[in-house]
Amino acid sequence: MGHFRMIYEGTAYTPDIESYSLSLNAADGRWRGQEPGDMVGLTLSLQGRPFTYDVPEDEDEHLAIAPNVDTQWLEVPTRLFAGRDMSSLGGLDLAYEGPRAVNPLTGETWREPPGLLGIYGDEAFGPCRITVAHRGGDRFALHLTGETEIGTGFDVAVEAPLTVALTSYTGQTGEDRLRRWFDAFLRWDDFSWERTVHPGEPPQHSLTGTLRR
Numbered sequence: 001m002g003h004f005r006m007i008y009e010g011t012a013y014t015p016d017i018e019s020y021s022l023s024l025n026a027a028d029g030r031w032r033g034q035e036p037g038d039m040v041g042l043t044l045s046l047q048g049r050p051f052t053y054d055v056p057e058d059e060d061e062h063l064a065i066a067p068n069v070d071t072q073w074l075e076v077p078t079r080l081f082a083g084r085d086m087s088s089l090g091g092l093d094l095a096y097e098g099p100r101a102v103n104p105l106t107g108e109t110w111r112e113p114p115g116l117l118g119i120y121g122d123e124a125f126g127p128c129r130i131t132v133a134h135r136g137g138d139r140f141a142l143h144l145t146g147e148t149e150i151g152t153g154f155d156v157a158v159e160a161p162l163t164v165a166l167t168s169y170t171g172q173t174g175e176d177r178l179r180r181w182f183d184a185f186l187r188w189d190d191f192s193w194e195r196t197v198h199p200g201e202p203p204q205h206s207l208t209g210t211l212r213r
Helices: 171-182
Strands: 002-008 011-013 017-028 038-050 049-056 062-064 068-070 075-076 091-094 115-118 124-135 137-150 153-170 192-200 204-211
Touching: 002 017, 017 171, 038 153, 153 171, 171 204
Parallel strands: 017 153
Antiparallel strands: 002 011, 002 153, 017 038, 038 068, 038 075, 049 062, 068 115, 091 124, 115 124, 124 137, 137 153, 153 204, 192 204
């Protein structure tokens, strides 16, 4: 399954991993005029087993900690998928050195940290390293090491199937646009798709893709 290690307030913790998922994600119409572009999100969502932190300065104060990791701000260029093959994501080795550093994948300054570590509050990633390895089929190993902006150390590793989550906030028009966009760098027909339409004006379309075996 992997591991979840952290150093919080000078103390090492290794909470069990209770749940996690790994997905490529994109949207159309999240705001007026927004369309999918040359980047796609790579999101790890992980929940660790809660634990209690005993505040050293006050023996009567105990904090309930529900540790989690979320990389919903991490994006990778669609051009990484050589030959429209998902396995091309394997080999990704990305360093984040801080908010004013240059993202080596884009050559531009990072707009925001690629993720956060949730402890007693949410702590944005500070300097860290993100690597991805392909384990065959739809399975990938993701490894995150580094510290948050306020110095909490973390070392997180998981292996999971990589799914796809596409959301159209512009109804069928956006769904069609997302399909064409996705098929330009990964083969749409290589995936099985589940489609959910949520009422609204326009309706929201949610598409979840899993690699065909």
